[in-house]
Amino acid sequence: MSDVDRSSALTAALSDVLGGATIAGLQRLSGGASRETWKFVADGRALILQRQREGDVRDMGVEAAVLRAARIGGVAVPELIATSADEPLESGLQNPVGAAFMILGHVDGETIARKILRDDTYAVARQRLTADCAMALGRLHAIDPAAAPGLPAIDQVEQYRAVLDTLDQPHPTFELAFRWLEAHRTEPGPMRIVHGDFRLGNLMVGPDGLRAVLDWELAHIGDPLEDLGWLCVRAWRFGSAKPVAGVGEYDELIEAYREASCAAVDVEAVRWWEVLGTLKWGIMCIIQLQAHQSGASRSHELAAIGRRVCETEYDLFLALEGRW
């Protein structure tokens, strides 16, 4: 099928799923390794389609349940309009969109970190963003995990060590960091729903602040401080000197999160998760490179990310200086 045929087939399928709505302006936004994102208008309303790629084994129904639970819990998220799991189809019958999918309400705003961190339009947003993030996370972590059954609950140190081994690119720095993480584990917090990739790039930001938390595909059950530590990883400061998402200080985040969640937070525990997050990003850089090397997604951008591993190694040495 040509791209035009594919688009018109998808337009017809979307109309089918949305009760015969008139579909216009179907436009592909991005193609990640695991899913494609499309923007379109249905009966005058701007919507987003997220469609899973072949080979991705994650259950989108679980992610949809997390989105619903987050919305009920007061976290700003896009509205869930329809999913491939809504009406169980008879065995062997394909859903019309052709893969697991979610249709979401479109939220206006900006996701590109460099614009949010530098453009005058977001000057007020930058002042509010740390508190907005803390509020969103506080509300997310207050949700009863039973609201979204089926989320994985895997120890992150064990999980990423196993992932690193499958990549077959041993790094002495990573092993030093794993040893440190194991020797300095913090008291585990209560097991809650964590977003798993809460950072600029996955946050829809308007001039007024945080508008919606996007990209829930890495949500899982874990220690809530994982989300706080990840938000402070140096890669997610995008060149800014401020540790929290490039806009805030540790104290601001911890104080705002304490207010939102009524939970006291130990800054050292957040830093432990930041070290783990830095290590995770280093391993993810290798995964992105291998998406290029395997031919799954040939791209000089992905290839170049492989050479960012040493940035995360350097960050690990800085973070652990004087703490070995």
Place this chain on the structure above:
Amino acid sequence: MIPHDAPSAQEMLAAVREWMENDVLASTEGRLNFHTRVAINVLAMVERELELGPEQAAAHAERLAALGFEDDRALAAAIRSGAIDDDPTLAVQVRAEVLASVIDKLRVANPKYLSDGRG
């Protein structure tokens, strides 16, 4: 001794990079402009690797030899086994040697990272 005529590999890379910086960047926007920037960075990285690579390879081999390991794989395995932690003097030495190699990698991949925004 290589049989090739001038220009050198480095000179050819520099010529392409300069063309991209001077002409291509100015006539592209959006995604293509971004991917041009990425390509310029990649070429500049390869230029630095051609310049620094040989001396860095020798230094890396010396560091591994000083620690008694054949390669990074063997060193990584020893760290994971806990054998390094058992000897505090060795642990300090290992961290210093590993950091030196990380800094060498950054000198090729992204030299600015060594000085940027470090408080």
